Amino acid sequence: MxxxxxxxxxxxxxxxxxxxxxxxxxxxxxxVQQNRSSVLQEQAxxxxxxxxxxxxxxxxxxxxEQLPFRRSTTTGEDTGYESELRMDLELRDGDRxxxxxxxxxxxxxxxxxxxxxxxxxxxxxxxxRVPPGEYQLYHAESTFRRVxxxxxxxxxxxxxxxxxxxxxxxIQVPEAWKxxxxxxxxxxxxxxxxxxxxxxxxxxxxxxxxxxxLMVLVPPEEDASLTVRIRPEENRTDQEPLFEQSxxxxxxxxxxxxxxxxxxxxxxxxxxxxDSEAASASVWLxxxxxxxxxxxxxxxxxLRDGESEPVARQTVxxxxxxxxxxxxxxxVAIDMLRFILPEDPLREIKRGSAAGREQAWLAFxxxxxxTPDTEYNELMVEYYRRxxxxxxxxxxxxxxxxxxxxxxxxxxxxxxxxxxxxxxxxQATQERWYYPDRVILFEATTGFGDFRRIGVEER
Numbered sequence: 001m002x003x004x005x006x007x008x009x010x011x012x013x014x015x016x017x018x019x020x021x022x023x024x025x026x027x028x029x030x031x032v033q034q035n036r037s038s039v040l041q042e043q044a045x046x047x048x049x050x051x052x053x054x055x056x057x058x059x060x061x062x063x064x065e066q067l068p069f070r071r072s073t074t075t076g077e078d079t080g081y082e083s084e085l086r087m088d089l090e091l092r093d094g095d096r097x098x099x100x101x102x103x104x105x106x107x108x109x110x111x112x113x114x115x116x117x118x119x120x121x122x123x124x125x126x127x128x129r130v131p132p133g134e135y136q137l138y139h140a141e142s143t144f145r146r147v148x149x150x151x152x153x154x155x156x157x158x159x160x161x162x163x164x165x166x167x168x169x170x171i172q173v174p175e176a177w178k179x180x181x182x183x184x185x186x187x188x189x190x191x192x193x194x195x196x197x198x199x200x201x202x203x204x205x206x207x208x209x210x211x212x213x214l215m216v217l218v219p220p221e222e223d224a225s226l227t228v229r230i231r232p233e234e235n236r237t238d239q240e241p242l243f244e245q246s247x248x249x250x251x252x253x254x255x256x257x258x259x260x261x262x263x264x265x266x267x268x269x270x271x272x273x274x275d276s277e278a279a280s281a282s283v284w285l286x287x288x289x290x291x292x293x294x295x296x297x298x299x300x301x302x303l304r305d306g307e308s309e310p311v312a313r314q315t316v317x318x319x320x321x322x323x324x325x326x327x328x329x330x331x332v333a334i335d336m337l338r339f340i341l342p343e344d345p346l347r348e349i350k351r352g353s354a355a356g357r358e359q360a361w362l363a364f365x366x367x368x369x370x371t372p373d374t375e376y377n378e379l380m381v382e383y384y385r386r387x388x389x390x391x392x393x394x395x396x397x398x399x400x401x402x403x404x405x406x407x408x409x410x411x412x413x414x415x416x417x418x419x420x421x422x423x424x425x426x427q428a429t430q431e432r433w434y435y436p437d438r439v440i441l442f443e444a445t446t447g448f449g450d451f452r453r454i455g456v457e458e459r
Contacts (some may be wrong), residue, residue, distance in 0.1 A: 028332050029400065031325050032391065040066075040144045041203055044137060044169055045183070047258040047269075048217065048280040053129040054173055055258050058089055058137065059267050061201050062144055064107070064120040072108060080110040088141035091128050098135065101126040105264060119322050123201055125267040127260045130173055137169040178219045180226075180302055182314040185213040186266065188285045195253055195271040196261070197285065206288075208295050208318035209376065216247065216284040216302060216312075220254070220276070225305040228286060233297035233315055242293055247284045254279040290318065294375055324384030325391075330354065334361050336387055339402070339411045386411045396450050405453040409433065409440055416440070434459070 026034070042060040049055060064083075072082040087103040103124045109115050184206055186198040197215065206212045216228065230243040254276040261268040271283060297317045301310035326333045334349055334357060341349075349360040365380040366372065390407030391400060401407040416433035423429055429444040431451055437459055442451035 026329050031328050031332060043203055044171060046173060050256040050278055050280040052131050056128040056130060056171060057125055057260060059125045059199060059201050061121055061123045063118045065116045065118050067107060069115040080108060081115050083107045085143045086141060087124060089126050090138045090140045092136045093133060099128050103263060123266050125260060125263055132173045132175045135171045137171060180218045180312040182300055182312050183215040184316055185215050188213045194273060197269050199267040201266055202319060204316055205319040206290055206316050208320045209291050211291055212288050214286045214288050218282045220279045220282050227303050229301045229303060230298050233299050242298055243288060245286060251284055253283040255281045255283045324381060324388055326384045326387055330358055339408060396448050398450060406442060406451050
């Protein structure tokens, strides 16, 4: 048996996804800035090999709203928008360059609205094969880095989600390492000669409400019985596990090497298999039933039978696509209830510990959940998305959009059936918002989009 073990080493450059119990001092505008300044989610992963060279994968992901789009005129006509992207990485051993890899792509959209889609993103991967040693991974050239620098300049602070302080990452490739590792995958499949896996490429995040695959990598000489156990992150030992499964020999994959299958798009890996005596790692691929779990972090632990201390652990945070900004912070989410709650009930929810506030907030929305048998509360999500819309549409230099008369109306009543703008001679511009039972009247107070509510008409 091959006793040399080069483990999977997950080195997160990305700051882990914000959860609803983030710092209490954050405000909604700060959450918006924090969410949008995350130009690049990136990570480096080291895979084992049955040769003297292991595989380093550098993967990255960025949403369209963070890319430097410009008008596309490649055919001499206005054909939409495009963003030309480049990533050059250099791997060094001290001052000696070892390898350099480049990645390029051009992203095109038909409309400006598509360039601002948070749910649309670009992904890429660069690969290096190296012998044991200590290496530094440098950004020699990167479109994403230039965008990150511009964002840091405008916000006046460095974004912790970006790379290490000097723009490099140190990677240790040991001669022998005997620690098991865990990696979150999007999905897995199998052919006659290999297994194929797709990386989640979201750092320690997983998609909320979707099954994902857990890869467990273990040194091939490991002979103890192992169990995967998943609990809520609250760390209460009296809670029943969300998931528990023993790793059995019949589901073990004897992995010899790992190969990158694509450089563009979500990274896909081929696991080459063979004789167990020459394997570089024992691998298990477990489907994790995350589709009905709460939208809160859960902790994955790998335990040897008879031992209470895990030999590997990983915290995973479910992440929604287009998650409303307020839900990134518990206290902001509670404070935003002021548009629909009187002062006294809101004060009651704000009292007590973080756990008490969370329970009171959850209870408030549970009572109003149109589908109480599911984790997803459509009414809650709609409410907080209205707040996001008010911020994005009605914010002016004078006030945040959700504090404006039009923003508050949108939050409470939702989108009108139609709107109508009028320009009375010698008077301020007026807007009329038509709802099924009423018409809300607004009047411009400045030339910068500020409107105040001046009345309501019954229909």
